[in-house]
Amino acid sequence: MLTLDYANCFADRIGPSHGLDPALLDPTGDVARGIATLTQKLTSTRGKGWERWRELAFEPMRTEHLSAVRAAAKGCEGRFDTMVVLGIGGSALGNIALQSALNPATHNLLDASVRKGPRMFVVDNVDPTYFGGVLDFCASQPGGLKRTLFNVISKSGETAETAAQFMVIRDRLKALMGKDHGANVVAVTDPRQGTMRRICEREGYVTLPVPDGVGGRFSVLSPVGLFAAAMCGIDIESLLQGAADMDKTCSSQELTANPAAMLAFLLVELGQSKGKTNHVLMPYANSLYLLADWYRQLWAESLGKHKDLKGNTVFAGFTPIKALGTTDQHSQVQLYREGPNDKVLGMVEVETFDRDVAIPAGLGVEAIAYLEGTSMSSLLAAEKRATEYAFVESQRPNFTIRFPRIDAYHVGQFINMWQITTAYAGLLLGIDAYDQPAVELGKQATFGLMGRAGYESFKTAVDKALGGKGRTIGG
Amino acid sequence: MLTLDYANCFADRIGPSHGLDPALLDPTGDVARGIATLTQKLTSTRGKGWERWRELAFEPMRTEHLSAVRAAAKGCEGRFDTMVVLGIGGSALGNIALQSALNPATHNLLDASVRKGPRMFVVDNVDPTYFGGVLDFCASQPGGLKRTLFNVISKSGETAETAAQFMVIRDRLKALMGKDHGANVVAVTDPRQGTMRRICEREGYVTLPVPDGVGGRFSVLSPVGLFAAAMCGIDIESLLQGAADMDKTCSSQELTANPAAMLAFLLVELGQSKGKTNHVLMPYANSLYLLADWYRQLWAESLGKHKDLKGNTVFAGFTPIKALGTTDQHSQVQLYREGPNDKVLGMVEVETFDRDVAIPAGLGVEAIAYLEGTSMSSLLAAEKRATEYAFVESQRPNFTIRFPRIDAYHVGQFINMWQITTAYAGLLLGIDAYDQPAVELGKQATFGLMGRAGYESFKTAVDKALGGKGRTIGG
Numbered sequence: 001m002l003t004l005d006y007a008n009c010f011a012d013r014i015g016p017s018h019g020l021d022p023a024l025l026d027p028t029g030d031v032a033r034g035i036a037t038l039t040q041k042l043t044s045t046r047g048k049g050w051e052r053w054r055e056l057a058f059e060p061m062r063t064e065h066l067s068a069v070r071a072a073a074k075g076c077e078g079r080f081d082t083m084v085v086l087g088i089g090g091s092a093l094g095n096i097a098l099q100s101a102l103n104p105a106t107h108n109l110l111d112a113s114v115r116k117g118p119r120m121f122v123v124d125n126v127d128p129t130y131f132g133g134v135l136d137f138c139a140s141q142p143g144g145l146k147r148t149l150f151n152v153i154s155k156s157g158e159t160a161e162t163a164a165q166f167m168v169i170r171d172r173l174k175a176l177m178g179k180d181h182g183a184n185v186v187a188v189t190d191p192r193q194g195t196m197r198r199i200c201e202r203e204g205y206v207t208l209p210v211p212d213g214v215g216g217r218f219s220v221l222s223p224v225g226l227f228a229a230a231m232c233g234i235d236i237e238s239l240l241q242g243a244a245d246m247d248k249t250c251s252s253q254e255l256t257a258n259p260a261a262m263l264a265f266l267l268v269e270l271g272q273s274k275g276k277t278n279h280v281l282m283p284y285a286n287s288l289y290l291l292a293d294w295y296r297q298l299w300a301e302s303l304g305k306h307k308d309l310k311g312n313t314v315f316a317g318f319t320p321i322k323a324l325g326t327t328d329q330h331s332q333v334q335l336y337r338e339g340p341n342d343k344v345l346g347m348v349e350v351e352t353f354d355r356d357v358a359i360p361a362g363l364g365v366e367a368i369a370y371l372e373g374t375s376m377s378s379l380l381a382a383e384k385r386a387t388e389y390a391f392v393e394s395q396r397p398n399f400t401i402r403f404p405r406i407d408a409y410h411v412g413q414f415i416n417m418w419q420i421t422t423a424y425a426g427l428l429l430g431i432d433a434y435d436q437p438a439v440e441l442g443k444q445a446t447f448g449l450m451g452r453a454g455y456e457s458f459k460t461a462v463d464k465a466l467g468g469k470g471r472t473i474g475g
Numbered sequence: 476m477l478t479l480d481y482a483n484c485f486a487d488r489i490g491p492s493h494g495l496d497p498a499l500l501d502p503t504g505d506v507a508r509g510i511a512t513l514t515q516k517l518t519s520t521r522g523k524g525w526e527r528w529r530e531l532a533f534e535p536m537r538t539e540h541l542s543a544v545r546a547a548a549k550g551c552e553g554r555f556d557t558m559v560v561l562g563i564g565g566s567a568l569g570n571i572a573l574q575s576a577l578n579p580a581t582h583n584l585l586d587a588s589v590r591k592g593p594r595m596f597v598v599d600n601v602d603p604t605y606f607g608g609v610l611d612f613c614a615s616q617p618g619g620l621k622r623t624l625f626n627v628i629s630k631s632g633e634t635a636e637t638a639a640q641f642m643v644i645r646d647r648l649k650a651l652m653g654k655d656h657g658a659n660v661v662a663v664t665d666p667r668q669g670t671m672r673r674i675c676e677r678e679g680y681v682t683l684p685v686p687d688g689v690g691g692r693f694s695v696l697s698p699v700g701l702f703a704a705a706m707c708g709i710d711i712e713s714l715l716q717g718a719a720d721m722d723k724t725c726s727s728q729e730l731t732a733n734p735a736a737m738l739a740f741l742l743v744e745l746g747q748s749k750g751k752t753n754h755v756l757m758p759y760a761n762s763l764y765l766l767a768d769w770y771r772q773l774w775a776e777s778l779g780k781h782k783d784l785k786g787n788t789v790f791a792g793f794t795p796i797k798a799l800g801t802t803d804q805h806s807q808v809q810l811y812r813e814g815p816n817d818k819v820l821g822m823v824e825v826e827t828f829d830r831d832v833a834i835p836a837g838l839g840v841e842a843i844a845y846l847e848g849t850s851m852s853s854l855l856a857a858e859k860r861a862t863e864y865a866f867v868e869s870q871r872p873n874f875t876i877r878f879p880r881i882d883a884y885h886v887g888q889f890i891n892m893w894q895i896t897t898a899y900a901g902l903l904l905g906i907d908a909y910d911q912p913a914v915e916l917g918k919q920a921t922f923g924l925m926g927r928a929g930y931e932s933f934k935t936a937v938d939k940a941l942g943g944k945g946r947t948i949g950g
Contacts, residue, residue: 003950012944025946089805105605106612108584109594119584125802126858128832128851129881130580130761135832137581161801163843164834164854171835195842216805249949259948277815278753278794286605297806304810317814319753321796326636327600329917330564330691331772335779337913339792340752357603357610359639360646367670368638370927376603379639379925383601386920389937393916402950406604438812441868442804445861450854452845462864469487471500473734474724475478475877 001249002413003402004259008388009266009344014395018274018341020266025256031269035261036253038427042420043251050434052213053419056221057243057412061211066237069223072186072206073230079183080149081112082138085122085228086165087153089297090216091188092124094225094415095153097294101287101411102234116233118149126161135172145176146184149231153188153224155210157196160446170203182206188223215434217298218419221412235408242412250420260417263399264424267344270397271318276344279318280336283348284325284384287406291348292322295418302422302433309430316429326383333387337394345391345398349384352405353377476724477888478877479734483863484741484819489870493749493816495741500731506744510736511728513902517895518726525909527688528894531696532718532887536686541712544698547661547681548705554658555624556587557613560597560703561640562628564772565691566663567599569700569890570628572769576762576886577709591708593624601636610647620651621659624706628663628699630685632671635921645678657681663698690909692773693894696887710883717887725895735892738874739899742819745872746793751819754793755811758823759800759859762881766823767797770893777897777908784905791904801858808862812869820866820873824859827880828852 011019024031047055055061085095099120104110108119121134138148150169154162173181182204189196191209200207208223219225221243226236250260270276279299281292304317323332325347336345359379361372371379384400391398401417403410426433448458486494499506522530530536560570574595579585583594596609613623625644629637648656657679664671666684675682683698694700696718701711725735745751754774756767779792798807800822811820834854836847846854859875866873876892878885901908923933 001949004948007946088802104608106608109612125761126851126854127761128828128830131851132830132832133579133581137584158842160854164846164851167834167838167846168832171837195840199840257948262948286600286602300807300810304814306813315815317810327563332775333917334911334913335775335792338781339779340790353603355603355607357607357643359642362646363642365670365674367633370925371639371642374925376601376606376639379601379635382921382924385937386917386924389920389940390917392940436809438809442861442865445864446857449857449861450845450849462860465864465867471482473479473732473737474476
């Protein structure tokens with residue numbers, strides 16, 4: 001089980017100006033009773049509406065998805081050297097997080113004989129240099145694009161970036177393989193309707209479902225994340241088991257036994273009563289760093305809202321920030337300790353790495369002799385504890401999430417803990433954690449600028465808003 | 476020349492609650508006169524004390540460094556398939572930025588016949604899984620570690636992470652090559668003194684200088700960044716020429732002709748008078764994304780200070796945040812538009828990419844037919860403009876830095892613009908932009924926890940501060 005250590009959020013560690021009053025944790029107090037009520041509420045809504053994600057790790061979806069994903073992966077077995085995920089936002093960030101957490105950083109460089117599954121690219125942008133470079137690389141390998149699998153992920157099929165990517169690869173595959181090109185595409189999309197569904201049926205692609213009621217940022221434990229994971233040898237059953245076990249822990253009505261409720265309470269309370277509106281997530285492990293990008297979307301898009309459920313203007317939300325220990329000690333810690341005290345610093349540490357690197361004796365130079373005979377894991381652990389201490393000394397609220405080890409089971413726990421934390425935080429803020437109305441305007445303006453029929457007025461509006469007096473230097 | 480478009484920081488675009496009064500730009504007003512005074516001050520201190528970095532792109536350092544770096548690179552020619560930079564913070568972030576900006580994302584995957592220079596890893600952490608994995612990969616290649624160059628970068632040699640990395644690779648190389656192991660090490664360090672200097676002299680390593688008066692975060696245009704760049708085919712002379720030309724532009728006493736002065740004024744003024752204390756840098760180009768990590772260190776560590784130059788408590792500084800367009804439109808833009816209006820959103824765009832990817836006709840699906848016959852670069856440009864518009868509609872201050880194209884010359888401009896901006900911002904905030912006192916405590920506590928003689932009291936202090944009542948869930 002992951003551990004949440006939250007002592008450094010309280011006044012007895014960091015003083016009353018920036019730390020919370022420990023009395024807030026009184027099991028008979030308002031906070032604890034309020035949380036118990038929210039837990040009941042979440043129990044009553046679980047699996048319904050936009051909270052269907054809570055059932056992804058449980059039957060019947062669990063077995064349905066595991067079976068479908070494994071069948072699709074089996075159908076691809078031995079046929080591909082490279083796999084490219086086409087998607088953006090919730091269709092990409094979970095995949096990036098799983099691959100980087102659970103496969104080596106050198107995965108794409110390893111020889112096929114030792115690599116688990118195909119090389120993997122998750123191409124979540126329409127930068128032509130990047131996208132073109134990845135396609136060129138795939139085409140340059142033995143077998144070329146015929147040995148490349150494209151996993152297109154889009155519930156609707158209308159996300160502009162993913163649609164553009166898909167149109168490019170479909171054209172290239174068709175030129176190469178004609179009608180058979182569908183053998184190189186696995187689509188994850190709406191099981192019944194939408195643009196991508198219609199395309200898949202017309203072209204005969206293998207498809208996997210984005211289940212109803214599962215929004216993009218809550219979809220990593222669905223086929224959206226499971227298929228690419230399975231292709232690259234990740235133990236997807238353990239991933240779901242970790243999520244399921246964490247769900248049970250986070251169903252406790254007792255605040256001090258429920259890590260999701262506690263995290264949500266701490267972050268919202270520190271945000272609202274102490275002005276800590278920037279929420280840093282700083283893993284002390286390279287492989288967990290990109291989980292922080294997945295968390296960034298979850299936390300920002302779910303909670304960043306300017307209306308509460310009653311329609312009042314609130315400008316809610318916190319700014320999630322990713323950092324990496326020890327690396328960012330040499331970049332951000334000066335600011336985190338001496339700059340504005342506007343952050344909660346979430347650290348992530350790993351008890352046992354799957355390997356260690358001994359720091360050998362023999363150099364014999366006094367100033368650094370203390371390192372001889374130790375190991376990188378012990379240095380990493382010492383730096384984390386030293387930094388935690390330095391934060392406490394500067395009265396900066398912080399907490400630690402501890403992984404016993406990095407594996408699919410504990411990554412599943414981590415993911416679901418944050419998803420459930422987000423659900424609690426939405427309730428505490430009184431906002432809808434499941435919509436994203438503010439991204440619509442940019443999409444419509446893009447349509448207008450790209451000449452989509454019916455969106456001409458948006459082009460006019462853009463030109464007007466960005467016209468008039470310009471102010472530039474250079475060029 | 477890069478363009479800075481800053482119109483969207485002003486009230487005539489985004490309203491008076493969040494935008495600055497255009498009257499502030501009056502060429503005869505207080506702001507313009509204050510900036511002119513600061514420009515004079517910076518002219519008088521350039522090249523002195525900790526502002527020696529300002530002379531890196533000029534003679535005599537320019538030719539000295541170019542010659543030394545080229546000679547060192549020539550000495551390595553043909554001998555290495557892989558290069559590993561060992562360093563952290565300012566010794567790593569500039570190298571990561573240059574490599575990702577100016578070499579393809581697939582660099583390490585390319586065949587030696589098309590790759591410019593060796594494979595490149597910048598290993599800026601002591602995560603044992605990551606570090607061990609990279610070493611294993613190097614060792615597994617034909618020729619093994621004998622074909623691997625280690626570029627250790629540390630001014631003092633006492634940075635714990637870099638020292639640990641160095642001790643590991645020295646041991647492995649010695650076991651393999653004995654006294655000849657120095658042929659696989661190029662060190663960038665203090666030219667005269669310090670622990671690493673003494674080691675280099677004892678072991679006979681090739682060295683390049685970290686010049687006096689050039690701090691880590693201002694060192695990318697010194698051999699710290701130039702050597703790895705030269706090894707991988709980056710045009711280091713153009714890089715310095717871009718920096719030199721930008722220096723001249725940023726020496727203008729006229730606020731509206733000096734992009735560094737303008738950026739510093741806008742960011743400090745929006746921070747102090749409008750509460751925009753989070754500063755986002757969001758390139759619309761994958762290859763420029765990691766320049767934002769370099770910027771994060773520069774901005775956070777230089778300006779995050781709790782004392783001004785007179786010793787008053789100030790808690791100065793802004794929180795730099797990196798984001799990527801279009802990717803983060805699907806992750807952060809909901810928050811950036813509807814959440815707390817506490818940010819300045821800096822966008823970076825590229826006028827002409829070095830290639831484009833056509834979006835072909837032929838799919839024939841109405842909802843996405845508007846994309847047919849367009850291109851990824853035009854979609855990227857439309858999304859950027861649409862997002863800029865959406866920010867303006869939400870009264871969010873924002874600016875755009877435009878690259879005519881991505882090349883060494885313009886990357887040099889970008890780097891030096893931000894360095895000079897930081898110098899101005901330090902003066903405007905009245906703080907010392909060149910120290911980093913708050914990182915010391917964590918270093919000392921690490922020494923204590925690692926058992927370094929003389930630091931026992933820090934271990935005691937850590938145990939005391941983090942002892943007492945614990946609060947945890949799970950484990």
